[in-house]
Amino acid sequence: MLLPERPVYHPNHPLRCHRPRIGDRIVFDKLLQLLRFGCSYEAIADATCSASTIRSRRDEWIRLGVLSRFKQIALEGYDRIVGLVLGQIAVDGAITKAPGGGEAAGRSPVDRGKQGLKHSGTTDGYGIPLGRVPAGANRHDSPLLAPPLDRLGDPGPLPDEITVHLDAGYDSTRTRALLAGRGLRGRIAHEGEKTPIQASRRRHVERTHAWQNAFHRLARCFERRTTVIDAFFGLADTIITVRSLIRRAWTTRRWDERPRRRP
Structure with a gap:
């Protein structure tokens, strides 16, 4: 797993009943749509994921080096097979x-x-x-x-x-x-x-x-x-x-x- 384990609800919330965390798969699909279609974040956002969530999760993955590691795995797999x-x-x-x-x-x-x-x-x-x-x-x-x-x-x-x-x-x-x-x-x-x-x-x-x-x-x-x-x-x-x-x-x-x- 390239992404760290995250709870659905933030553990520091006093009631632990605030809005749940959007799934990483949903945000990743939105990033792929942004990459392919070139539209704005607001245009690609919907009821499942907001534009601010896409931006914040994008910056989080950049900071953790997830996307660069993703590319490295693809290159290593290509080099090993082909x-x-x-x-x-x-x-x-x-x-x-x-x-x-x-x-x-x-x-x-x-x-x-x-x-x-x-x-x-x-x-x-x-x-x-x-x-x-x-x-x-x-x-x-x-x-x-x-x-x-x-x-x-x-x-x-x-x-x-x-x-x-x-x-x-x-x-x-x-x-x-x-x-x-x-x-x-x-x-x-x-x-x-x-x-x-x-x-x-x-x-x-x-x-x-x-x-x-x-x-x-x-x-x-x-x-x-x-x-x-x-x-x-x-x-x-x-x-x-x-x-x-x-x-x-x-x-x-x-x-x-x-x-x-x-x-």
Whole structure:
């Protein structure tokens, strides 16, 4: 269990008959709906759970590290059953809208200077998301390369040789020095030369960005705090990882709830 045991009624209440605690499953379902549909907390609230309860339980789970641990479990399960392709890493940034501004927002160069969010994401050789760094949309890709590379060891032991696939936005001496300092080999598209995205593993990170943008909470982010943005991205990454695990394990594994058709 990732969540601590909680009584239905607070033990310090003198009569122990106040409003019971909303079930964690109900709140988690509301968070999934928020992530998928991108609506406001008030729009998703109903008689079973209020908007303030969703926010407070969300902050509680972030503080306890529940959502980050949830993602780690999904990655460990995928690596054990299918296997992460950590020898081939792809890093790229994607810009989305951030109408509400916030800690990680900035002027978007592709949206007439409106508030936007850039997330520099890292994936394995198949496209499984390993992590990301949220930043303002006006930030260049190159300075955002180091933080996700520093966290490559989180999923597990790394192979001896790792190739990092990057687009022309990272074509600089600084990037090559950064990769060399970490013992990584870079495959970088040269600026000014047309290179099809199919020529390298970069297509996998582009596909992962498309998967993430299917969650409307991420494609149009109204959250203002970086910790909350990270939590929603982590939840989306968990769903993407589990989906890929079921799809790829369908041909090699059998289990009781295995779908009749490949999902």
